[in-house]
Amino acid sequence: MTTRTTPTKPPGLRERKKQQTRQRIREEAYRLFAERGYEATTVDEIAAAADISPSTFFRYFPSKEDVVTQDEYDPALAEALRARPAGEPTVDAIRAALVGPLGELLDGDREQLLLRTRITFTDPEIRARSVAEQERSEAVLAEVIAERSGRDARDLEVKCAAAAIIAVFTTLMRHWVEGDGKEDLLALYDRHLQLLSRGFDF
């Protein structure tokens, strides 16, 4: 589906400039959000920082919150997961996806990801607005679990499992960000996802 990688032609100057502008808007926006918070940052300020007119901002992002909530990681996760052998437990498959192609992707713009994730957890406004995204992740994961286990994606148990996994993962991400990304995300994953596959005794 994602034939984003050079479909037919090499992108011309026009297209490259658009990508640059888009990226610059994002960077400046995140910088300002981190400095003074989401609400306190106006579109005009973002536009000024990115050296574009406010009109142009809205040509790139239909609304202010789209700067934050547009995500590109989900499809990569789903793809990596589907590449895993069918018998493998989902928890293990996710682990494999984390070290595999998804891992490279995360390493690539690790700094941006760290900054962005930090804002997501720090600023309650943004946190609230990123839920829709998280719920999409949940749905995607439920799909994959359903495929792999031969069940229906609308099965309540499947949904619950997906929700629990995402919830634990979110918790780990928050912890990871709070520790400035110094801890090994994979080690955290290994240690705590077992809670779900083995059951916890609280």
Next chain:
Amino acid sequence: MTTRTTPTKPPGLRERKKQQTRQRIREEAYRLFAERGYEATTVDEIAAAADISPSTFFRYFPSKEDVVTQDEYDPALAEALRARPAGEPTVDAIRAALVGPLGELLDGDREQLLLRTRITFTDPEIRARSVAEQERSEAVLAEVIAERSGRDARDLEVKCAAAAIIAVFTTLMRHWVEGDGKEDLLALYDRHLQLLSRGFDF
């Protein structure tokens, strides 16, 4: 802390009217939200429907979103949980809290709760804005789990467990709402929370 139940005096006419107004604002707001969505409903419309001036609306709710996000259930849940014996597994304790005093509370304004919860899940705007609330629930639950298990509330495993429980519960609530509240929430709970205490095999 919540000495709300007749602390010293019987509430006078003034206080009763305030409660009525507050309740009327809520009801009309929910009705309008359900009709046309959260964003599409203006404060002026809510005020008009509730027969008050827009100024008065903001005297009762500091912002529009507070009509939705102000929650009164969490403290009740925490209290009910703390009343359970210490040895009892948390999952069982929550179940007990659901049938106990919290259950009555839920039965009391069940209709309002159903309507309100439905909006919460239906309208993405409101859904996003209610996350902060959900995270508070998570923190509260983590506290209780920590108390009961003799661990630290900042223990990552405790946080993960709380997050997973809340996530599953949220999933069940959504399912319950989608089924118009006809299914037995308790039965759903019994059937699916076992996933967490016994571990699932996906």
Next chain:
DNA sequence: TCGATATTGACAGTCACCTCTCATTTGGGA
């Protein structure tokens, strides 16, 4: 090089959340 097209900036304007002030009404207590 040149014309067509896409992108942009300037700018005016709308809409709704929210604040503040001040006069008026209403309930509580003596």
Next chain:
DNA sequence: TCCCAAATGAGAGGTGACTGTCAATATCGA
């Protein structure tokens, strides 16, 4: 009954997200 404090309504005003138009500019294809 009368006074005080709380609650309310009316209305003016600020702010920031977002829309639409139009002319200027930059890029592309031939």
